[in-house]
Amino acid sequence: MAVDAATGRTGGASATVHGSPRPDGADGAPSSDPDLRWVGRRVQRVEDPYLLAGRGVFLDDLEPRGTLHVAFVRATVAAAAISSVDVSPALSVPGVVAAFTSGDFGDIGLTAVLERPEFAVTEMPALARDRVRHVGEPVAVVVATSPYAAEDGTEAVLVDYDETPPVVGIDAALADGAPLVHAGVPGNLLLDVSLSFGDDIDACIESAAHVVEVEVSTGRITALPIEGRAFLAEFDERAARIVLHSSTQVPHLVRTGVAQALGLDESSVRVVVPDVGGGFGQKCVVAREELVAAALCRKLRRPVKWVEDRREGLTSGFQSREQRFALRGAFDVDGTLLAVEADICCDIGAYSCFPFSCGVEVLMAANELPGPYRLRRYRVRSRGVATNKVPIAPYRGVSRPQAVLAIERLMDVAAARIGIGPVEIRERNLVGDDEFPYRNVVGACYDAGSYREALATCAEALGYRRGEDPSRSPRPGGPLVGMGFACFVEPTAYGTASFGARKMSIVPGYEQATVRMDASGSVVVMVGTLSHGQGHATTYAQIVADHLGVELDRVRLVQGDTTAVPHGWGTFASRSLVAAGGALAKASDELAEQLRRIAGHVLEGTPADIELAHGRAYVRGTPTVGVAVGELARVAHHAANTLPPDLGRGLEVIARFDPEGTYSNATHGAVVEVDPETGSVAIRRYVVVEDCGVMVNPMIVDGQVSGGIVQGIGSALFEELVYDENGQPLSGSLMDYMVPTATDVPVIEIHHLETPTDRTPTGAKGMGEGGAIGAPAAILNAVNDALRGRGSVTRTPIRPSDVMTAIAVHDGSGRGAPMAVPTTDEGAT
Amino acid sequence: MKPPVFDYRRAASAEEAVGLLAELGDEAKLLAGGQSLVPMMNFRLARPTALVDIGRLDELRFVRNERGTLVVGALARHTDLEHPSDPHVLDGFSVLGRAARQIGHYVIRQSGTFGGSLAHADPAAEWCMVALLLDAEVGLLGPRGRRVVTAGDFFKGFLDTDLAPDEMLVDVRLSGAFPHAGFQEFARRHGDFAVVAAAAALSLEGDVVREARVVLGGVGGAAVRSAEAEDALRGREASPAAFAAAGEAAAGAIDPPADLQGTPAYRRQLASVLVRRALTEAVADGR
């Protein structure tokens, strides 16, 4: 495929469609005339004009009359008993209105529960009570007339700590006699699961031709939405309820968390969500700060607003991904993977996030490690270890980027050992096209995908040379060049069955959609998902418009208000277009049927013969005999007396969809250059071949893929939240926490395969996380390919100094770095 | 991240600014481009009681080539050196243009000032290194009038200079004695402060180095000249071997810190490589 070097725009057809794209006309589904269909087109986003004009309304843009501003006093030490807190000096700071500690709100908190014996239940207090367990933990809250005054007030609050030894890493937490983060959790083990699948694992490993061991670890990072977390709570006296405006991905979950914490009915809490400036998972859990805001507005009967600043975001906002994997893989003589044994540890910080708990990383790491490979024997122990650090929450891909890093590293090391190429060993083990549906070793059932074609396409695009000696030595004097691959399967849109299997006490998964046509023929879609950059106002409208035969601009999305939309679970886990998209496809299907029946009545025809297209209902084959959809809508509402009693009288359908789970797949490939004198890594090419089934809007798919990959590049090369031995965070600014910029990323070449799933009404699979999942493994493998024969790196982010250390260790120079050798950058002088 | 309370005064001249500093006391600070000071205030790491705004002293926003000496006003923005309005002003000083492009990013370079960067004295700041490289004479104005100090005397250590609390840096004169200069830095991301940076300047007689300047940034409390590297170059042929030896000499003479970006050994490795590359760049410069 041609890629325009200047723009990165791909030329020519890049999508391959497998099988029948989707059902058509006859059974009531949308018209088969491709000119009429919205789904599949690169429709420009309906969200864009107002956002581009600066007319978006984000949380800090809301400021009701009389709003007070909140700032938190945060723990300055990682582990301590609180001996005293005195907020009274803050009250004499100009502009400060009030200041509170935990007891002033009745010691509220959040408790995430997994109903399984290996899980230790702990509470995350909204404000610390007798102990602090990480730097940045909120200890007291100051309320003032401006954010400036509130911050002034926090400096006046006096907190006395009686420090205790902190637990700052996995090894320290697991050591004999380690201090306990929670007194009631022995061994600092919040979750410790051991699972085994298949027979005779030990015998299989013992008799295997090749047994390969690898270890990888990943640094602690954070999602870092450019809009941090933010909340505005006000008390609606007329409705006698809290109105919590929240920058969240999960309005109904926030309502549940706040109502539970405050001991209220859910009807006493209304959650409203304005435009949200990114989330990536960090906003799919309930924050302690939003409990405090809700409690404050009830206490003060005034609007209160908290807007996280960047230092807080980096030092107390939810974090993720600090994990390590030790893998032992058994292969037969030709590279077939026979068995895997894995030991996984996740540093999950001081508390379990609500409602997913620390199990979200621990269980996903264990369950999804086998990936796209045929594997029949698998044993894993996965532990969630408490430390005196900020708690983790889901972040785009959760444990998949790390699990993929582990298994893909195993593949590369095994390939080198066996003497075959990285593509060849993957080909040998990927689930084949004729094996779907494929029930994997842990029992997940993969729907049809294109695992092998994705790999082949990616390898070809990168110019991979089959059969090349993998031990070939680098060109002397030049930069070290390497190519790396990562293949993965992305389970998307977990339904209640999957979430239930985790034993969460609150089980998410289904989605509901209301589709309502008003008397003018315009359509409103109401859902419980929460678009915050994914473009649902566009893609949902594309789906609905196809079903109802109306123009795109007749369809509007309503989201983010728990009083206006049906109960739903929000936007996370690559679920929205599958779950809500499925529900609204079903609802609009049924609404279309109602319209056909009304049209049949008006046109004196048979409903089954009525076609909906171009905003009209007409008799199939006789387009001149028809009526505007708007006229049907008018009759249904304003002249219902002319219709039979079971027709019209409003046009509104609610439908539900609880997905059984559907599996996207992709192969990522990277070419990197490593400077052997500085250790810097430059990505020269990046190719992704992805298959998410039916693409409702390929432009938006491309955007999600690119954005995810750049986040993956961040975790591969740049981003890390570092703590010192006392548990003090060292990455408190964006100078230290390095997010990729435009000069750090290559042109991303995207190829699409399109294998529709039969498990969703739209044929679409989820795809929001995939970019972030594949990138770290592809880059790590490419760097190690570049370093072949000169050392290896096994940890992300791959810092230049780590590359140099790897080379030095391999060279045995003992200098920490090799001697300088002239390279081609010198030029002739 | 809201700054603490401070008093604000706007100066209409350098003399007025210096007078205000004397009047407002030791905790008052000058505000020029604000690209280093204001972030520190927003983090509440800097808490000046008063700011004297010198941002409108346009008479100090200039870049002049005075018969082979480059004179830069304190209020010259980084962009004025990256894209000078008179393209010939940097004749013989093209290294400033190359260094300017490595300072932060486009927007930062619109506001940040040459004098502010020197006065802030970050160990990896490009202008501090250039000042040492080109034997800068730094013009300071105080209540007792003007004085001039050499760059070597001006920089005292980490974020520390010879500026008295009531003094203001007004201009800098850079020597034209080194027609060949190179500037190399290594940062994790383009635009970040360098982990290590190296600058080199040479005067040549034929292929022989008559005089050399080698400066390192990011390796200690302040940007430093490497006498060891300079000695290794003086009188030798400008060759890859000599440049590699100079890099080794520079690296061997420093005791850099350990931090998130790397160990002392790693910084020494970078210093060695970057000095060599800067010298290579220098030889190509002006030819």
Add this chain to the structure above:
Amino acid sequence: MNPTTTVSMTVNGTEATVHVEPRHTLADVLRHDLGLTGTHVGCEHGICGACTVLVDGSAVRSCLMFAVQAEGRSVETVESLGTPDDLSPLQEACRTEHALQCGFCTPGFLMMLTAFLAERDAPTDEEIREVVASNLCRCTGYQGLLRAVRRVADERGAAGRRQPAQA
């Protein structure tokens, strides 16, 4: 309360006078005193660039400038560009190239790129990449932003080349 000072400036072509503390940043004053909430605050230490506005035509981090420094100056924010019904060529290119997702960083990019495109007639791809690297976007991976700037520059170049023929 803390002492305030009076600041007068021209904002998007209109005179504005506010009474603010000297420590109030231009970003906060634009947003909260003048209601121009299109300017966003993302890091308050000059790295992310969401707050970028134009002051006397130059791109400036409004989180690193105190409003009092803008006395007598001309400030332009995203609200001075096109409206939703009548987008500027740069805004339109961003839409065409899918250069935004959540839209939070977008106003800062638009103002920075407006200044850049006013200065550079025919930027190279490298220059475009370098200037886009001034600001952070966490959603898009920058691919659409890079294409959008290229598109505006190319379209403008094409229009410029057509000019003589039409004359």
